[in-house]
Amino acid sequence: MEIILVDLESVKKNGRMDYDFYNPNQTKIADMVAKDFTKDKLGNICLKNTTGKTAPRNSYPELGKRIIKVKNITGSGINWEPHFFVTPEFYEKAKKKSQVQIGDILMLCSAHSKVYIGRCDIINYFPEEVITDNSQCCCVGELIIIRANPQKILPEYLITFLRLPIVQEQIKLMVKGQSAHLYPKDLANLDIILPSKKIQEEIAILNREAHTEYFEKMKEAKGILNKARGKIIDIILNGKRNK
16 A cells, blocks of 8 residues: 655645546656657647536527537547537627637536546548538537637647547546546646647647547458358358358
């Protein structure tokens, strides 16, 4: 058993009593900055860091303005297939807080378990129906909208950085409450390592190419699996076997 002594003022200031938060052996991003790089807080390099807005229960019509919900966030790219809408009236009231745009990063900030907190995707494009609707789209309050300041950091580098396992660990340390909630004001204190813009671009390209290759191989693997399942169905249901 390991015992950690923490002064009462620190507990009051942080509002935390869990071991992981005060563990002195935790690796911190600030301790890993290369000598040629700088670092800054997320709040200082973003133009926006706030949650979206959730419509009242049973207030999601079959058509209207698109809204991105938790189900759309996969951690490896936004899945636009589940279609969710809000009324134009709700959108008008909520757009100042919850409207999203190309380049925004959406991070899951509320869940029944903190293991899901921190999952994030970047909006690389809008579906055609959103584009034809003047790109009007918003997100729910269970997601934090992170809008990078392009003068300070490239959005594609930031999403790559935020998905790193060590960064995800730091984000989970910020989660509060039994219901697991991450607040934008706490996320604003996350340390972000800032290489030069040239190196940020190199990292973004490397990540983009890796994702492209990953999805191509996943598609190929899925095709192989489906082909095998087709043969299995023929054997079981039709008695067909390869000689």
